[in-house]
Amino acid sequence: MKTVFAFLANVGSNPTPSAxxxxxxxxxxxxxxxxxxMAQYGIPVPRGRVASTPAEARxxxxxxxxxxxxxxxxxAGGRGKAGGIKTANNPEEAEKAASQLIGTKLVTHQTxxxxxxxxxxxxxxxxxxxxxxxLSILVDGESHLPMMISSEAGGMDIEEAAQSSPERIFRSDxxxxxxxxxxxxxxxxxxxxxxxxxxxxxxxxMTNLYKLFIDKDCSLAEINPMVxxxxxxxxxxxxxxxxxxxxxxxxxxxxxxQDKEQEEPLEIQARDWGINxxxxxxxxxxxxxxxxxxxxxxxxxxxxxxxxxANFLDIGTLNNTERVVNSFKMFVADARIRAILVNIFGGxxxxxxxxxxxxxxxxxxxxxxxxxxxxxxxxxxxxxxxxAESGISFIQAKDFYDVANKAVKAAKGVME
Amino acid sequence: MSILVDKNxxxxxxxxxxxxxxxxxxxxxEYGTRIVAGVTPGKGGSQHLGVPVFNTVEKAIAxxxxxxxxMFVPPAFAADGILEAxxxxxxxxxxxxxxxxxLDMVKVHRYLKGEATRLIGPNCPGVISPGECKAGxxxxxxxxxxxxGVISRSGTLTYDVVSQLTSLGIGQSTCVxxxxxxxxxxxxxxxxxxxxxxxxxxxxxxxxxxxxxxxQEAAKFISHKMTxxxxxxIAGSTAPPGKRMGHAGAIITGSAGKASExxxxxxxxxxxxxxxxxxxxLTTKKVLETL
Numbered sequence: 001m002k003t004v005f006a007f008l009a010n011v012g013s014n015p016t017p018s019a020x021x022x023x024x025x026x027x028x029x030x031x032x033x034x035x036x037x038m039a040q041y042g043i044p045v046p047r048g049r050v051a052s053t054p055a056e057a058r059x060x061x062x063x064x065x066x067x068x069x070x071x072x073x074x075x076a077g078g079r080g081k082a083g084g085i086k087t088a089n090n091p092e093e094a095e096k097a098a099s100q101l102i103g104t105k106l107v108t109h110q111t112x113x114x115x116x117x118x119x120x121x122x123x124x125x126x127x128x129x130x131x132x133x134x135l136s137i138l139v140d141g142e143s144h145l146p147m148m149i150s151s152e153a154g155g156m157d158i159e160e161a162a163q164s165s166p167e168r169i170f171r172s173d174x175x176x177x178x179x180x181x182x183x184x185x186x187x188x189x190x191x192x193x194x195x196x197x198x199x200x201x202x203x204x205x206m207t208n209l210y211k212l213f214i215d216k217d218c219s220l221a222e223i224n225p226m227v228x229x230x231x232x233x234x235x236x237x238x239x240x241x242x243x244x245x246x247x248x249x250x251x252x253x254x255x256x257x258q259d260k261e262q263e264e265p266l267e268i269q270a271r272d273w274g275i276n277x278x279x280x281x282x283x284x285x286x287x288x289x290x291x292x293x294x295x296x297x298x299x300x301x302x303x304x305x306x307x308x309x310a311n312f313l314d315i316g317t318l319n320n321t322e323r324v325v326n327s328f329k330m331f332v333a334d335a336r337i338r339a340i341l342v343n344i345f346g347g348x349x350x351x352x353x354x355x356x357x358x359x360x361x362x363x364x365x366x367x368x369x370x371x372x373x374x375x376x377x378x379x380x381x382x383x384x385x386x387x388a389e390s391g392i393s394f395i396q397a398k399d400f401y402d403v404a405n406k407a408v409k410a411a412k413g414v415m416e
Numbered sequence: 417m418s419i420l421v422d423k424n425x426x427x428x429x430x431x432x433x434x435x436x437x438x439x440x441x442x443x444x445x446e447y448g449t450r451i452v453a454g455v456t457p458g459k460g461g462s463q464h465l466g467v468p469v470f471n472t473v474e475k476a477i478a479x480x481x482x483x484x485x486x487m488f489v490p491p492a493f494a495a496d497g498i499l500e501a502x503x504x505x506x507x508x509x510x511x512x513x514x515x516x517x518x519l520d521m522v523k524v525h526r527y528l529k530g531e532a533t534r535l536i537g538p539n540c541p542g543v544i545s546p547g548e549c550k551a552g553x554x555x556x557x558x559x560x561x562x563x564x565g566v567i568s569r570s571g572t573l574t575y576d577v578v579s580q581l582t583s584l585g586i587g588q589s590t591c592v593x594x595x596x597x598x599x600x601x602x603x604x605x606x607x608x609x610x611x612x613x614x615x616x617x618x619x620x621x622x623x624x625x626x627x628x629x630x631x632q633e634a635a636k637f638i639s640h641k642m643t644x645x646x647x648x649x650i651a652g653s654t655a656p657p658g659k660r661m662g663h664a665g666a667i668i669t670g671s672a673g674k675a676s677e678x679x680x681x682x683x684x685x686x687x688x689x690x691x692x693x694x695x696x697x698l699t700t701k702k703v704l705e706t707l
Contacts, residue, residue: 139518139522139598141599141628141629142629144521144522144525144526144599145525146522175526176522214519217517219518244517244518246491246515246517247517247518247519250492250517279655279656281654281656289572291571291572291573292625293569293570293571293573293574293623294571294572294573296573296625296651296654296655297570297573297652297693300651300652300653300654300692300693301694302654304692308654309654317514345555345573345575345576345579346555347541347555376575376579377572377575399694400576400580400694401694
């Protein structure tokens with residue numbers, strides 16, 4: 001078996017704009033939706049339902065008829081410490097707890113100071129727990145295989161657990177040709193110090209979770225904590241599922257689960273306008289670049305030149321003028337922006353199409369700040385001709401450094 | 417000289433009749449690449465851009481002796497296309513396609529184990545040995561034959577770096593885009609090994625980026641096995657951490673995915689780090705002057 005540090009170091013997924021830019025991001029869903037999916041796959045979850053109003057929360061608590069937990073539904077983790085999870089002993093308390101959560105913004109260590117809006121709460125049966133375990137599946141970048149990870153250190157941050165007690169974390173790589181096997185379940189179960197019927201039960205749970213992971217093209221399936229209750233039952237107390245964006249075309253049902261309220265508004269806007277690779281940053285230079293690596297390097301170079309980018313934007317390779325126009329719409333609507341940087345090195349994307357898009361953008365809207373443009377690559381001459389003949393006013397840059405340097409100066413108002 | 421593709425490469429294009437396939441096949445032909453066959457199921461028996469089209473890769477190889485494949489197959493069908501080429505024993509498959517589902521690539525990697533096929537990509541610009549063969553979507557004209565090998569996870573950033581090299585008179589033996597996906601067919605280490613063995617490559621430029629640990633693996637290889645100098649740029653120093661990534665994945669990748677960690681590992685391994693992306697050419701020039 002590989003060491004724990006090997007898997008910590010070798011998960012090849014990209015947690016970055018480059019990842020989202022190039023290999024597709026990861027669609028997230030709420031806990032209540034993840035639990036519903038898990039329940040469909042035979043994974044035991046607590047009794048409960050989602051509520052959008054305090055009155056609904058009261059009804060659900062009354063139906064359940066015992067102590068309940070009210071859990072704020074946001075995409076961020078760290079809800080417990082942030083006050084997003086409350087217990088209630090009766091329907092009245094459930095209503096009150098729900099009213100304290102619904103309509104507020106929950107600030108956790110993962111949300112940033114602006115917090116995440118809470119519009120729903122999950123009301124479910126409270127569980128008496130004897131043990132908290134950890135279970136997840138994700139694809140390992142080194143073995144190129146899905147791996148099942150389990151640990152006795154449930155409920156806590158798995159990275160912290162891996163650092164403080166690596167011997168308590170177990171992994172099992174799964175061969176997609178033969179799928180998850182019972183011996184792997186036994187290995188992980190005994191690693192979790194389970195015994196008797198629980199070994200069979202947790203193996204079944206793992207088999208079902210793997211089936212869900214494969215069927216729905218998950219990028220992450222995590223149960224943290226997976227608990228043993230005082231009556232010795234296994235239960236997914238929390239549930240998290242992320243999905244591979246590249247595979248969403250074959251999962252319309254999953255696409256529909258996305259809660260846009262939980263995403264950065266500018267990023268949602270960008271996606272609605274066909275710009276899939278947009279990430280908001282903190283600066284004042286609107287960047288339109290083709291290619292994720294080049295787009296990241298542009299942002300690095302802007303910083304090197306003393307400025308900051310307002311965004312990461314990889315225009316992609318579809319040779320679509322509409323996407324160029326929409327990028328300009330994004331910039332014009334973004335009050336933070338002081339200058340636009342365009343850096344296109346045509347390969348799959350053709351420079352002439354980008355140039356046409358820029359001219360269309362100028363025709364459709366007033367662009368109230370300086371635009372610095374550097375073009376190179378496929379169909380360059382045609383692109384240059386289109387820009388020159390259009391008569392639009394822009395600052396031409398001759399190379400990579402020049403475009404960043406001029407954009408930084410333009411944003412500071414020290415260029416014409 | 418070069419690695420992976422050269423004057424003897426007989427290239428087959430999978431997805432030759434699509435719009436991207438057509439556009440870039442034409443550019444490859446203009447560059448002087450010997451494109452001997454195209455494959456589009458249902459269009460076998462026709463000619464496209466003067467190239468005979470076949471229904472299957474197997475038939476195309478039998479008729480034309482193709483020994484490498486360049487793929488423009490749409491993402492939903494791309495994994496199947498790679499498997500088809502692999503099943504014939506095709507020595508090299510260069511997959512340009514962006515957006516292949518991760519679990520499709522899990523199957524592909526499982527199938528590739530023990531097979532003779534080397535996969536480059538997916539989601540990559542391809543491979544070019546300047547003056548010999550262009551098997552990809554990169555702009556041919558910016559390249560210059562020479563003795564610097566280039567490896568990169570990026571497409572367009574590589575074009576920029578190559579332009580810098582060429583404008584300084586520094587030619588390239590082969591430029592390899594390994595692609596930006598989580599599960600690339602070939603890694604930095606795979607290609608570094610080939611450059612280390614290639615007698616006509618004197619130095620290597622490596623363009624990495626944040627995420628994953630391929631750069632750290634490359635650092636280990638450079639420190640233990642590489643005798644040739646390596647110049648490095650890592651993109652993404654200013655990228656916000658953990659953006660758009662699921663909890664466990666982001667946490668597990670954790671600090672190893674950061675640009676600063678990769679730069680540290682590569683620097684300690686003896687690679688020369690370019691301070692910014694516009695200076696990779698000049699940095700390489702300085703390194704070459706010390707040889």
